[in-house]
Amino acid sequence: VSDDLKSRLQKIADDAMAGVELLPSQLLAAAAARRDTRRRRTIVVAVLIAVAAITITGLSVQEHRSAVGPASTSSSTMALGQQLYSSSGCAACHGARGEGGVGPRIAGGEAAKVFPNVSDEIAFIKSGSGPYAGQRYGSPTRPGGQAGPAKGIMPAFGGSLSDTQIAAIVTYERAKL
Amino acid sequence: LSGVVEFEEFYRSERDALARLCYLATLDIDAAADAAQEAMLRAWQRWGTLADGNPSGWVRTVALNLCRSRWRRIQREFRLAPRLFVRSDDLQPVGDVDLVRTLKGLSARQRQAIVLHYVVDLSVEDIAAVMRVSAGAVKQHLSRGRQALSALPLALGIGEGIL
Numbered sequence: 001v002s003d004d005l006k007s008r009l010q011k012i013a014d015d016a017m018a019g020v021e022l023l024p025s026q027l028l029a030a031a032a033a034r035r036d037t038r039r040r041r042t043i044v045v046a047v048l049i050a051v052a053a054i055t056i057t058g059l060s061v062q063e064h065r066s067a068v069g070p071a072s073t074s075s076s077t078m079a080l081g082q083q084l085y086s087s088s089g090c091a092a093c094h095g096a097r098g099e100g101g102v103g104p105r106i107a108g109g110e111a112a113k114v115f116p117n118v119s120d121e122i123a124f125i126k127s128g129s130g131p132y133a134g135q136r137y138g139s140p141t142r143p144g145g146q147a148g149p150a151k152g153i154m155p156a157f158g159g160s161l162s163d164t165q166i167a168a169i170v171t172y173e174r175a176k177l
Numbered sequence: 178l179s180g181v182v183e184f185e186e187f188y189r190s191e192r193d194a195l196a197r198l199c200y201l202a203t204l205d206i207d208a209a210a211d212a213a214q215e216a217m218l219r220a221w222q223r224w225g226t227l228a229d230g231n232p233s234g235w236v237r238t239v240a241l242n243l244c245r246s247r248w249r250r251i252q253r254e255f256r257l258a259p260r261l262f263v264r265s266d267d268l269q270p271v272g273d274v275d276l277v278r279t280l281k282g283l284s285a286r287q288r289q290a291i292v293l294h295y296v297v298d299l300s301v302e303d304i305a306a307v308m309r310v311s312a313g314a315v316k317q318h319l320s321r322g323r324q325a326l327s328a329l330p331l332a333l334g335i336g337e338g339i340l
Contacts, residue, residue: 019265
């Protein structure tokens with residue numbers, strides 16, 4: 001019976017994959033180079049987006065400050081960050097006060113220790129932890145070393161939140177939790 | 178040079194079986210070919226250290242992990258990962274509808290355990306190593322997989338407990 005099952009499974013796979021050809025081994029080097037170039041380009045684009053987001057947020061904060069004064073601007077960004085932190089699902093995993101839960105603790109300056117560069121934290125929130133599943137992540141200079149290993153369950157917020165919204169959440173986390 | 182020749186032999190003898198294994202694990206032609214190709218590519222890049230160990234087991238583990246990777250799926254769907262394999266537009270329809278439907282009804286891990294056991298003939302311990310789970314978890318996946326397969330029409334000839 002096992003043999004029967006084995007041959008039927010093999011037949012299914014043979015039929016499905018009959019029209020698929022993997023690369024000849026001689027082309028693997030070229031394929032690796034092509035893949036690495038593509039990956040580098042993706043990372044560069046992500047970094048550019050993060051830098052642009054920070055710049056835009058900075059400019060918008062500056063504009064707002066000149067219009068209504070520094071205290072109001074700061075509280076408005078902070079209020080947006082606080083509201084999004086609760087409503088977008090951050091609090092559900094990291095705790096209402098960032099104390100940790102399903103996700104790791106981010107309060108007490110922990111987020112800034114893991115991601116000394118704001119752009120790295122923004123990129124992490126945009127991609128979710130999927131790309132880091134099973135791996136350590138963040139700054140190796142953090143006391144205790146890199147965070148993780150990541151469970152890979154944090155969803156990517158890049159599609160549901162704008163760069164400005166993510167920047168507001170990061171601002172709130174770092175200043176208030 | 179001998180390393181290159183060794184890898185070519187390894188690649189030629191393993192690549193199709195690996196792609197088929199990935200297909201049975203995912204039931205998705207693109208995902209299977211992508212995972213198998215990527216795993217082979219990584220093996221080629223590390224061949225110096227892999228050649229003396231168990232490259233077949235290593236490449237199988239990597240490929241099956243890639244099959245399960247959500248990030249890999251996103252990369253593939255959004256075309257962030259270049260397609261390195263060649264796929265004919267004129268694909269054959271897959272027969273054995275009942276068995277395929279039963280496989281689809283299994284969880285990804287149950288399907289992987291069943292395939293590794295019945296197609297690759299791995300022991301429970303070896304499956305646990307490939308899937309990076311405990312032997313107990315493998316037994317559970319196999320048991321549930323067998324239960325589903327035993328419900329197939331008699332065409333498979335499976336009686337209760339025979340698998």
